[in-house]
Amino acid sequence: xxxxxxxxxIDGVEPRQVWVEVDIRPGLPSFTIVGLADTAVRESxxxxxxxxxxxxxxxxxxxxxxxxxxxxxRKVGPGFDAALALxxxxxxxxxxxxxxxxxxxxxxxxxxxxxxxxxxALAVAEGTRRAGLSRLIVPSQRGREAALVDGLxxxxxxxxxxxxxxxxxxAPPELSAPSQSPAGAGLAEPDLADVRGHRTPxxxxxxxxxxxxxxxxxxxxxxxxxxxxxxxxxxxxxMGRREAVEVTRIHSVAGLCADxxxxxxxxxxxxxxxxxxxxVGGGSPPRPGEATLAHHGVLFLDELxxxxxxxxxxxxxxxxxxxxxxxxxxxxxxxxxxxxxxxxTNPCPCGFAGVGDRCRCGEADLRxxxxxxxxxxxxxxxxxxxxxxxxxxxLSSPPVTSxxxxxxxxxxxxxxxxxxLARSPARCNGELDSRALRRHVRLEAGAERVLARAYAAGTLxxxxxxxxxxxxxxxxxxxxxxxxxxxNVLTALSLRQRSSSEEASAWPQAASG
Amino acid sequence: xxxxxxxxxxxxxxxxxxxxxxxxxxxxxxxxxALDDHELIDAVGGKAASKLKSTLGDFDAGPLxxxxxxxxxxxxxxxxxxxxxxxxxxPRPPSALYVAGGRDRCLALxxxxxxxxxxxxxxxxxxxDVARSLGRGIACSGVTVLSGMATGIDAAAHEGxxxxxxxxxxxxxxxxxxxxxxSKRSLHGRILEAGAAISELPPGAEVRRWMFPARxxxxxxxxxxxxxxxxGRRSGALLTAAWARRLGRLLGAVPGRVTSPQSAGPNxxxxxxxxxxxxxxxxxxxxxxxxxxxxxxDSRAELEGDEAELLTAIASGHDTMxxxxxxxLEPERAxxxxxxxxxxxxxxxxxxxxxxxxxxx
Numbered sequence: 001x002x003x004x005x006x007x008x009x010i011d012g013v014e015p016r017q018v019w020v021e022v023d024i025r026p027g028l029p030s031f032t033i034v035g036l037a038d039t040a041v042r043e044s045x046x047x048x049x050x051x052x053x054x055x056x057x058x059x060x061x062x063x064x065x066x067x068x069x070x071x072x073x074r075k076v077g078p079g080f081d082a083a084l085a086l087x088x089x090x091x092x093x094x095x096x097x098x099x100x101x102x103x104x105x106x107x108x109x110x111x112x113x114x115x116x117x118x119x120x121a122l123a124v125a126e127g128t129r130r131a132g133l134s135r136l137i138v139p140s141q142r143g144r145e146a147a148l149v150d151g152l153x154x155x156x157x158x159x160x161x162x163x164x165x166x167x168x169x170x171a172p173p174e175l176s177a178p179s180q181s182p183a184g185a186g187l188a189e190p191d192l193a194d195v196r197g198h199r200t201p202x203x204x205x206x207x208x209x210x211x212x213x214x215x216x217x218x219x220x221x222x223x224x225x226x227x228x229x230x231x232x233x234x235x236x237x238x239m240g241r242r243e244a245v246e247v248t249r250i251h252s253v254a255g256l257c258a259d260x261x262x263x264x265x266x267x268x269x270x271x272x273x274x275x276x277x278x279x280v281g282g283g284s285p286p287r288p289g290e291a292t293l294a295h296h297g298v299l300f301l302d303e304l305x306x307x308x309x310x311x312x313x314x315x316x317x318x319x320x321x322x323x324x325x326x327x328x329x330x331x332x333x334x335x336x337x338x339x340x341x342x343x344x345t346n347p348c349p350c351g352f353a354g355v356g357d358r359c360r361c362g363e364a365d366l367r368x369x370x371x372x373x374x375x376x377x378x379x380x381x382x383x384x385x386x387x388x389x390x391x392x393x394x395l396s397s398p399p400v401t402s403x404x405x406x407x408x409x410x411x412x413x414x415x416x417x418x419x420x421l422a423r424s425p426a427r428c429n430g431e432l433d434s435r436a437l438r439r440h441v442r443l444e445a446g447a448e449r450v451l452a453r454a455y456a457a458g459t460l461x462x463x464x465x466x467x468x469x470x471x472x473x474x475x476x477x478x479x480x481x482x483x484x485x486x487x488n489v490l491t492a493l494s495l496r497q498r499s500s501s502e503e504a505s506a507w508p509q510a511a512s513g
Numbered sequence: 514x515x516x517x518x519x520x521x522x523x524x525x526x527x528x529x530x531x532x533x534x535x536x537x538x539x540x541x542x543x544x545x546x547a548l549d550d551h552e553l554i555d556a557v558g559g560k561a562a563s564k565l566k567s568t569l570g571d572f573d574a575g576p577l578x579x580x581x582x583x584x585x586x587x588x589x590x591x592x593x594x595x596x597x598x599x600x601x602x603x604p605r606p607p608s609a610l611y612v613a614g615g616r617d618r619c620l621a622l623x624x625x626x627x628x629x630x631x632x633x634x635x636x637x638x639x640x641x642d643v644a645r646s647l648g649r650g651i652a653c654s655g656v657t658v659l660s661g662m663a664t665g666i667d668a669a670a671h672e673g674x675x676x677x678x679x680x681x682x683x684x685x686x687x688x689x690x691x692x693x694x695x696s697k698r699s700l701h702g703r704i705l706e707a708g709a710a711i712s713e714l715p716p717g718a719e720v721r722r723w724m725f726p727a728r729x730x731x732x733x734x735x736x737x738x739x740x741x742x743x744x745g746r747r748s749g750a751l752l753t754a755a756w757a758r759r760l761g762r763l764l765g766a767v768p769g770r771v772t773s774p775q776s777a778g779p780n781x782x783x784x785x786x787x788x789x790x791x792x793x794x795x796x797x798x799x800x801x802x803x804x805x806x807x808x809x810x811d812s813r814a815e816l817e818g819d820e821a822e823l824l825t826a827i828a829s830g831h832d833t834m835x836x837x838x839x840x841x842l843e844p845e846r847a848x849x850x851x852x853x854x855x856x857x858x859x860x861x862x863x864x865x866x867x868x869x870x871x872x873x874x
Contacts, residue, residue, distance in 0.1 A: 197835070198835075199835075199838050199844045200834040200835065200838065200844045200848070203844055203845065203848075218865070218866065219865075220865070347864050347865035347866070348864050348865065352865075353863075353864035353865030353867070359864070359865070361864075362634075362635045362664075364664065364696070366864060385866075386833065386834060386865065386866025388833055388834070388835040388836075388866075389835075390835070391835075391839065394839075450853075450856070453856055454852075454856055457856065487849045489852075490848070490849040490850075490852035490853055491845070491848045491849050491852065493852035493855070493856070494848040494849070494851050494852040494855075495848065
C-alpha cells in the first residue's frame with residue numbers, strides 16, 4: 001500500500017517542498033530510503049523504527065520502500081523523521097492515509113517517539129503556505145515560531161503518538177503561551193544610558209544609525225569600542241513585522257532561534273579568525289554566514305586589521321548588493337545580507353597612538369598597518385570616530401543621552417529619508433550611490449564652497465567626497481533641514497574615514513613610500 | 514663637459530671595492546677616509562692588499578666611466594676648478610662626486626649657501642611638521658635645502674622644498690641614481706626632476722653601514738648651516754652636527770619638549786650653544802644676516818572667535834576630541850571648527866585622532 005505526504009527541505013534559508021512516499025509490499029522485512037538522502041536521513045530508518053515501536057504502534061515486518069522526491073534535490077538533516085514515520089504508519093493503515101493529504105509534517109524523532117526540536121520551522125511554515133497546504137505538524141517547541149505565518153493551522157505536538165492521534169481525529173492542543181523567561185530576558189538590554197563620557201563617539205553612533213552608514217571605531221585597547229558597538233542596535237529603528245519574520249526565519253534555520261518572533265535587531269560579532277565561508281556563508285550544504293545572520297541588524301568586526309584579507313574581500317558583494325550568492329554544483333543559493341557594518345580597530349600596531357607618548361610605531365609600521373586595513377572594505381565606511389578612555393570624572397557623571405531619546409531623533413531622520421527616497425531603490429542615505437547623491441543631496445552655497453575647497457586641497461578623493469556628502473545629508477536630516485549647510489559638511493569632514501590615498505596626500509612622507 | 518681624472522675615479526672604485534672591509538671598522542670611519550689610497554689598503558685590505566695595490570697601480574678608468582654613463586650620471590672631481598669649495602674643509606675631501614640630475618644644476622644648487630636639514634628616521638609628528646615647514650620656508654627664499662633623503666626628517670625636508678617648487682639636493686649614501694631607502698623611490702624621482710642627488714660612491718657600489726656617517730660629513734661640509742630638527746641621543750644626525758661644528762659651519766637646532774626622546778639631541782645641542790631655530794626665518798637670518806632673505810609669508814587666513822579659541826586649546830595640549838570636550842567645548846561645535854581649521858591648514862589630524870598644530874609658511 002502507498003502513502004504520500006509533504007514535508008520540506010531547507011535549501012540555504014529557503015524551503016523546498018519534498019514528497020515522502022512510502023510503499024509497503026509483502027516480502028522479506030526491509031526498510032530502504034531512496035532519493036539523494038544524506039547520512040542523517042538514511043540513519044533515520046533506525047530512529048523511525050524505534051520511535052514507531054516505542055509509540056505503541058507496530059512496525060510492519062514487510063518490505064518498505066521510502067522515496068524522497070524530487071530525487072535531484074539533496075536532502076540533508078533529520079527533519080524528515082516525523083514525515084517518514086507517519087508515512088509508514090499511513091501505509092500500514094495505522095493512521096488514515098486520506099487525512100494526511102492537507103498536512104505538511106516536519107521534525108526529528110527520538111528513539112522514544114518524542115518529536116525533537118529542529119531548526120528551520122518558520123521556513124517550513126512559509127513553504128507550507130506557499131504550497132497551498134493548510135496544516136503543519138511541528139515539534140511543540142517550534143509551535144509559536146511556525147504560527148508566525150498567517151493562514152496556516154499549526155499543530156504543535158510533543159510526540160509521534162500525539163501527531164498520529166490528531167490524524168485519527170483528536171483535537172489539536174493549544175499552542176503554548178509565550179514562555180515567561182526567554183533566553184536573555186532579565187538581563188538589561190545594552191542602552192546608551194550606560195555610556196559615560198564618549199560624547200563624540202555617541203554623536204557618530206547616532207549619525208551612523210540615522211543614515212544607515214557603516215562606521216569605523218578607532219581607539220586604543222580597552223577604551224570602549226565594543227561596548228559602544230553593542231549599543232548601536234538599541235538605537236536603530238524597530239524592525240517591521242516583515243523584517244522581523246525574515247530575521248526569525250534565518251536564525252531559525254541556523255538553529256539560533258529561542259522561541260517565537262525575534263523583535264530585536266541582530267548583533268553579530270564574529271571572531272577575527274573566521275573564514276570567508278563563515279563570514280558570508282558557504283560550506284556543504286551551504287549555511288548562512290555571519291553576514292546573513294546580521295541581516296537587518298549590525299555586523300561588528302572587532303580588530304578589523306586581524307581579519308584575513310580573503311574574509312574581508314568576501315564581504316564586498318554582500319555590502320554592495322545586500323545579498324550574497326553561493327554557487328554549489330548546478331545550484332545558486334542567495335542569502336540576504338542587508339546589515340550595518342561597524343568595525344573597530346587600533347589606531348596603530350601597538351594600539352597606543354594618541355595616548356600620551358606611549359606609541360612607539362615607526363612610519364613604516366603605520367604605513368604597513370594602514371595598507372592591511374585599506375581596500376574595498378574601508379571604501380564602504382562612511383564614518384570614522386576615535387574612541388578614547390573616559391576620565392574618572394566622566395565615569396561618575398550622569399549619562400549624556402539614552403537609547404530612547406536617540407531612537408526618537410533617528411526615527412524622525414529616517415522618516416525624512418524615506419519620504420525623499422520614496423521612488424529610489426535606496427532606503428537610507430548610507431545606500432546612496434554617486435548618481436543618487438547628485439539627485440537627492442541639495443547643498444547650500446556655503447556648503448558647496450566648503451566641499452570644493454576640501455576637494456581642491458587634494459586630501460579628499462572622489463569617493464571620499466561621496467562619503468562626506470552622504471554623511472552631511474544625514475546630519476542635515478537629524479537637524480530637520482531640507483538643504484545641507486556648511487556646518488553639516490564640516491562635521492562630516494571631521495568624522496570622515498580617510499582611505500590610505502587620502503591619508504597619503506595629507507601626510508607627504510607617507511606618499512613617498 | 515669636464516671629465517673627471519682617472520686618479521680621482523680610482524678612489525671611488527677603491528671605496529666600492531673595499532666597502533665590505535670597511536664595515537667592521539666603521540667606528541673609525543672618519544680616520545680611515547682621511548687616509549690616502551695605499552694607506553687605506555694597508556689598513557683594511559687584509560690578504561687582498563698587494564693585489565689591490567697592483568690593480569690600483571695600473572687602474573683602467575674605462576669600465577667605470579662606461580658604467581657612470583650607463584647610469585646617466587656625471588662626475589665632478591676635486592681637480593676640477595668647479596669642485597665645491599665647501600668640501601675642501603674636510604680632512605680628505607671625496608675625490609669625486611657622482612651626480613644624478615645634472616652636473617651644472619648640482620653645482621648651481623651648491624653655489625649659494627645651502628642649508629642642511631637633518632634628523633631622526635623615527636621622528637614624532639611634530640618633528641615631521643617642523644621639518645616640512647623649514648624645507649618649505651627655506652626653499653621659498655631660493656636657498657637650497659640639503660638633506661640625506663632618509664625616512665623621517667630628511668624626507669620631510671625634501672618634501673617641503675619640493676612642495677613650493679624650491680631647490681633641493683640629496684646626498685645619498687650609495688650610488689646617486691639608485692633611491693636609498695628603496696621606499697623613497699617616488700621622492701627620489703621628484704628630487705631628480707627639480708634638483709639633484711650626489712654621492713661619493715660610484716654606480717655599482719652596495720650600500721653599507723659605514724656609508725651613512727661618511728655621507729653625513731659631506732652634508733655638513735656642503736651646508737653653510739646644519740639644522741637638527743629631531744634626533745635621539747644616538748642618532749646619526751648628531752654626527753652631522755658634530756662635523757658641522759668641527760668644520761666651523763653654523764649649527765642650529767629646533768627646540769622640543771624636554772620629555773620627548775626625539776628632541777633630546779637638538780635640546781642638548783641648544784644647551785651647548787647651537788642657534789635656536791623656530792622657523793625658516795631663524796635659519797635664514799643666521800646664514801644671511803637678519804632680514805636679508807625672507808622665508809615665504811604665512812598665507813593662511815587670520816583666525817578669530819571659535820577657531821582661535823580651538824587652536825589655542827589644541828596648542829595647549831587638548832589635542833584629541835575627548836580632551837577638547839573636557840576643556841569645555843561642545844563636540845558638535847568642535848567638529849565643525851576642527852574641519853574648518855584643517856581646511857585652512859592650521860592643524861592636521863594624526864594617528865589616533867590626535868590633532869597637531871601646523872607651523873606657518
